[in-house]
Amino acid sequence: MDNPYPVNLDLTKKTVAVIGGGKVAARKIKTLVNAKAHVTVISPALDPKIDQTTITWIRKAYAAGDIRDMDVIIACTNNPAVNQQVTDDASHFQWVNNTSDKTQSDFYNVxxxxxxxxxxxxxxxxxxxxxxxxxxxxxxxxxxxxxxxxxxx
Ligand SMILES: C[C@@]1(CC(=O)O)c2cc3[nH]c(cc4nc(cc5[nH]c(cc(n2)[C@H]1CCC(=O)O)[C@@](C)(CC(=O)O)[C@@H]5CCC(=O)O)C(CC(=O)O)=C4CCC(=O)O)c(CCC(=O)O)c3CC(=O)O
Ligand SMILES: NC(=O)C1=CN([C@@H]2O[C@H](COP(=O)(O)OP(=O)(O)OC[C@H]3O[C@@H](n4cnc5c(N)ncnc54)[C@H](O)[C@@H]3O)[C@@H](O)[C@H]2O)C=CC1
CATH class of the missing domain: 3.30.160 (Double Stranded RNA Binding Domain)
Structure with missing residues (x-):
């Protein structure tokens, strides 16, 4: 990202989907929960570091349609093809962070x-x-x- 636009976001009224529930997801979710975002995790498994009481867990593999109503999407599985699929499924008005490929991300975490x-x-x-x-x-x-x-x- 050669020309980033730095901002602080208010996520309190926003829905965030995290696809994948592993170690990297745990770190991103901690920051999102701290920001009081509404976090839904779509993943067959959940890292023990993720506090289940702070999120909605949909216990399954990602499928098209899961992200339809989400404002922000973090593609965080250990399968780059799935992360790419999530990115491709998103609409242009949704904000995607593909954690395995920065060239496919609309925003970066800091x-x-x-x-x-x-x-x-x-x-x-x-x-x-x-x-x-x-x-x-x-x-x-x-x-x-x-x-x-x-x-x-
Ligand atoms: C582009 C970005 C998009 C994004 O994720 O938002 C991105 C992308 C990638 N990271 C990768 C690897 C690692 N990332 C970390 C750690 C952090 N990564 C974070 C941000 C970002 N990472 C965004 C740009 C940030 C910037 O502009 O500087 C931090 C700052 C914030 C956070 O994640 O919350 C957090 C530190 C938080 C803290 O401790 O304070 C570590 C170290 C560790 O885990 O200890 C490693 C392993 C070592 C290494 O490889 O460097 C890979 C390769 C994955 C693979 O191997 O497949 C990609 C994919 C790619 O580059 O395409
Ligand atoms: N951007 C960043 O900050 C970093 C990104 N990475 C990237 O993040 C990816 C994930 O790394 P970890 O969290 O350490 O992996 P992990 O193995 O701990 O977790 C992967 C998670 O994805 C889930 N998953 C797998 N297939 C899925 C599917 N089809 N649908 C939904 N969930 C699925 C698994 O159940 C598991 O919960 C790595 O592949 C790497 O490319 C790695 C380090 C830092």
């Missing part, structure tokens, strides 16, 4: 540090997510050394 009064986000514009994570950790260490900074997470 590394973040959040407190009550502050949200810092880091993106490498898709070039190196591990670097974004690293920069976030370095920033958090610096922030914690500042007298004015509260507890980051």
């Amino acid at each position: 590394a973040q540090i959040e407190t009550d009064q502050l949200l810092l986000t880091v993106s490498t514009k898709g070039h190196s997510p591990a670097t974004a994570k690293h920069i976030k950790k370095e920033l958090l260490t610096w922030l914690k050394s500042q007298k004015w900074f509260g507890e980051g997470r």
